[in-house]
Amino acid sequence: MDRSFLIAFAGCVAATYASRVAGFYAGTHDLAERNRRILGYVPIGAFTAIVALGLADSTGELDARLPAVLVAGSLAYRRAPLWVCLAIGLAAYYGLRQIVG
Amino acid sequence: VNEHRREIRRGLASLLPIWPGVVSIGLAYAVVSRDAGLTPFEIMLLCVFLFSGAAQFAFTSLIEDHASALAIIGTIALLNIRHVLYGISARRWLPDHGQPPRPVLAHFLVDESFGVAEAEVERGRPSGWFLLGGGLSLWLAWNLSVAVGLLFEGAIDIPDDAGLDFIFPLSFVALTIPLIRHRRHLAAAVIAVAVTFAFNQIAGTGLTVFAATVAAVGVAIVLEPRDGP
Numbered sequence: 101m102d103r104s105f106l107i108a109f110a111g112c113v114a115a116t117y118a119s120r121v122a123g124f125y126a127g128t129h130d131l132a133e134r135n136r137r138i139l140g141y142v143p144i145g146a147f148t149a150i151v152a153l154g155l156a157d158s159t160g161e162l163d164a165r166l167p168a169v170l171v172a173g174s175l176a177y178r179r180a181p182l183w184v185c186l187a188i189g190l191a192a193y194y195g196l197r198q199i200v201g
Numbered sequence: 202v203n204e205h206r207r208e209i210r211r212g213l214a215s216l217l218p219i220w221p222g223v224v225s226i227g228l229a230y231a232v233v234s235r236d237a238g239l240t241p242f243e244i245m246l247l248c249v250f251l252f253s254g255a256a257q258f259a260f261t262s263l264i265e266d267h268a269s270a271l272a273i274i275g276t277i278a279l280l281n282i283r284h285v286l287y288g289i290s291a292r293r294w295l296p297d298h299g300q301p302p303r304p305v306l307a308h309f310l311v312d313e314s315f316g317v318a319e320a321e322v323e324r325g326r327p328s329g330w331f332l333l334g335g336g337l338s339l340w341l342a343w344n345l346s347v348a349v350g351l352l353f354e355g356a357i358d359i360p361d362d363a364g365l366d367f368i369f370p371l372s373f374v375a376l377t378i379p380l381i382r383h384r385r386h387l388a389a390a391v392i393a394v395a396v397t398f399a400f401n402q403i404a405g406t407g408l409t410v411f412a413a414t415v416a417a418v419g420v421a422i423v424l425e426p427r428d429g430p
Contacts, residue, residue, distance in 0.1 A: 112260055116251055116252075124291070150370065152398065176375040182317070185371065
């Protein structure tokens with residue numbers, strides 16, 4: 101195995117693991133209720149960004165992806181399970197791709 | 202112990218719907234990393250221990266470009282910095298005892314496992330064992346798909362325009378919408394989208410998600426009402 105690979109590999113594994121474990125020890129379970137609610141915004145911000153990036157990088161497919169996201173979102177709003185949101189969202193996406201090219 | 206096993210199994214099953222997306226990217230990664238000159242052993246080392254699709258693509262590309270180790274490590278650190286916020290957030294529902302060891306749980310803390318675990322919190326069933334199961338599900342899918350891709354050396358060809366990568370934004374829509382229960386949640390989501398589009402032009406994916414998350418937390422600090430006496 102190449103020495104430069106090994107150094108980069110070990111450093112990246114350490115950096116990634118550090119980022120994953122740090123929060124578990126920096127955070128605490130004993131929180132005031134308001135702070136608990138504030139930390140509940142972390143998934144909202146992160147996941148919204150991931151969705152937005154998925155749409156921003158869709159290279160000309162926005163006409164099919166945006167409506168499909170809205171379909172999946174409306175199902176999720178009605179508390180449909182993840183697999184239902186995915187199945188119907190993907191069906192909408194592939195159907196729209198046929199229509200809009 | 203039976204309860205823990207059941208939660209792990211539920212976590213494993215919860216992410217099965219996104220396996221097709223993971224498999225398509227895993228097969229592609231096997232081809233890309235072989236083309237970049239990595240050996241199958243090196244590739245599987247990355248999958249087992251780094252366990253991060255975006256980070257592995259970046260690592261492979263930088264290795265191919267003969268970037269310095271410091272540049273590679275710095276890039277990967279920035280790409281994964283959002284995990285710090287995931288861990289801090291998860292601690293609000295993850296107690297000190299009766300849960301998987303945090304050093305073990307940490308290895309399986311990825312966007313998707315955190316997502317389904319947060320959905321369980323929303324349903325009133327917070328569980329570190331469920332989070333562990335979700336992470337294991339992703340880890341298995343990722344490692345198996347890359348291993349299969351290496352075994353068949355690109356013979357399994359999923360076209361670039363198959364659109365299976367769209368499974369990820371779709372799944373995060375499904376995981377995010379139930380979390381938005383108040384106008385202030387909606388405000389945070391809108392701000393996160395604005396920050397995403399602003400940062401996406403100048404920063405990589407990891408930093409963009411981190412910045413959007415910090416912005417959403419900033420909205421929370423301003424809008425969340427104070428606790429009563």
